[in-house]
């Protein structure tokens with residue numbers, strides 16, 4: 001994908017519960033950026049809104065979108081499919097705004113291959129106990145799902161240095177958010193919104 005001259009594709013990745021959503025909200029408030037709403041086959045959690053948090057689709061529809069080339073990258077996570085719609089990315093970049101993707105490692109690798117100029121940031125917890133506490137504190141993840149997410153987290157953290165441009169620890173939220181904004185400010189915003 002040729003994204004120049006245009007906004008920047010910014011990937012914010014990291015284990016479930018590490019604080020990505022919270023950090024992304026700050027980026028959206030502080031930079032000319034748009035969050036890319038992914039498609040997923042997972043069921044909506046309480047409070048999640050179709051078209052806002054995700055486009056909730058069945059497996060057949062997801063596979064059809066992959067086959068028709070509508071999906072820029074996709075991966076399976078916890079038995080569900082997740083993918084980025086090209087239509088959520090290309091028009092926004094062309095309008096000069098950044099696009100933020102909250103995706104896992106396999107998707108980040110696909111973005112690295114198809115869009116080498118993308119900015120890839122991985123958020124890590126100070127330790128796994130803290131991560132488990134945050135996931136539990138959010139109160140929307142079943143106990144069985146929690147174990148799986150923590151196991152996946154260990155793998156994601158181990159391979160992060162090979163995949164990402166920057167690794168930011170989220171111990172103190174304000175500090176982590178500032179660090180991400182510094183990276184995005186220094187490298188992420190190419191053109192202001194017209």
Ligand code: ADP
Pocket residue numbers: 014015016017018019020021022023134135137138170171172173174
């Ligand atoms: P993710 O999007 O990575 O799954 P969230 O942004 O939903 O994670 O954060 C998970 C929970 O952890 C939320 O309740 C959030 O308020 C909390 N949280 C995020 N960062 C911190 C932090 N630095 N210290 C304490 N709690 C945090």
Ligand code: 5GP
Pocket residue numbers: 013014015016038039042073074075077082083084102103104105106107108
């Ligand atoms: P959750 O079920 O907690 O919303 O998301 C689970 C994981 O899927 C998270 O690591 C999140 O970053 C990832 N994810 C969400 N959307 C996408 C997507 O479009 N593509 C990929 N590859 N991963 C995604």
